[in-house]
Amino acid sequence: MAQNYYQKEIETMPVEEMKKLQSEKLVKQVKHVYENVPYYRNLMDEKGVTPDDIKGIEDLHKLPFLTKADLRDAYPYGLLAKPLEDCVRIHSTSGTTGRRVVAFYTQNDVDLWDDCCARAIVAVGGSKKDVCQVAYGYGLFTGGFGLNGGAHKVGCLTLPMSSGNTERQIQFMTDLQATILCCTPSYAAYIGESLKEQGYKPEDIPLKAGIFGAEPWTEEMRKGIEETLGIKAYDIYGLTESTGPGVAFECSEQAGMHINEDHFFAEIIDPDTGEVLPEGSKGELVFTSLDKEAFPLLRYRTRDICVLSRKKCSCGRTLVKMAKPMGRTDDMLIIRGVNVFPSQIETVLLKEGYEPNYQIIVDRVNNNDTFEVNVEMTADKFTDKVSDILSMERSLADAMKIMLGINPKVHLVAPKSIARSEGKAVRVIDKRKLI
């Protein structure tokens, strides 16, 4: 593939020059945070670090970490670095115990994010001649708006489909000759199966490329999607805390994702000691925003286990690459693209008067995640009427849906029937084998 770049100068910048750029940005970013975010200033003061100690990217390790717990404690405005009147949008993702994470964006933050997504679209061969179908959810979730913004920047004709309504997706895809599809990999697989059922052969489908992220997927799944849709399928990485999709993106090499490191500096640390590990080591991925205005996060621990590589890439980009995340250092699950923490289930159960004894069973059937929660029936809720018990299951599922944003199937089971190993309950059974 002939290589095109959205911002060639940045994307192919010599490493030393990039380091200089990152250093300049970091010094400013740290000052901005220190002056405007009392929460982080306190963390720095506690550690005895001042903005003057940060003279370049090599000093980054001196700064304290931020975790999801900090985001929860600081909710909603505690990490905001700009007056609200300068902010134009929020996005949100679920937090560990019910409090959601809310990220704020100024217009510059949105532009920066859109640029990142535009780089991803151009990297898969996208140009203004393309028709880009965005089938990620639009709303608090960052997927839809992120890729939408990127497609605009590239100049694609953008189809803001949002997720769901597969019939309509297929109608627009075929009638308007969509060439790039952006959605979760499981939804791409589902659209592919639906097209196949309707008799479409890969060569009849107008798509040429797909950008699929927001949930873990395997090489086997990639092959399957590529074959059914007759496209090249590319991964994209991001997190709401940093900005959304586009923090890193795959290129024609389809082996690892280039991090937009002029905006997001990546470190790999030992999750136990917090020590920075050398390139090529496996550890926890930590991101530092370098030029965000409203919601700059310094040394945010993603909990994703990952490896970074600066090996020369055939696409010509010099941006550091991250491998597909290989797991988590916490117990977060990604189900249908949504972050789910087992502790959230626990919160719901306690609120609804059940024992915090549960088991989450996740599987992938026909490329769709199934999500079941077994909950132990309690003596005082037990009744002789089936209809009462069924409605208990429904209202528990509803309460979980409010907490998580996705609908589980709840099963009430007998007390003490949830398997325990070595005295500790097995909370999660993930049968998807994605990693």
Add this chain to the structure above:
Amino acid sequence: MAIKQLTVFVENKQGALVSITETLSQNNINLRALSIAETQDFGILRLIVNDEATAEKILSESGYLIKITDVVGVKIGDAPGKLTEALKVLDENKINMEYLYAFMARTEKHAYVVIRVEDNAEAEKVLEDAGFHLITEADICKL
């Protein structure tokens, strides 16, 4: 007046029911009537036994989820249309039934119907007014 029904939560698992009936028989509990309501996930076993207090105790101790529910027991004649007569009385009085099950008497020529309603006293009154004979805990013990 109402009779006591033992309700047991049964997991939809191989052998779940057997272990309950076995536990009861080992403790000399005699079953008079039973019914099971089942869904995909679980079953609700409803029992009329000769000694519900002991049955409740031993099943609870074995870790089962138990509830004692008051239900209405009616004696009806063993002939076509007799159940309909009883049900009509409830229907005419707009009494909603949650469920019912029936069992035959061993010697006498009649059947017993166990009926679950919201308001036992009201159901019992309308049935008695219509001439039906209600059964009591004492009747159950004698069965």
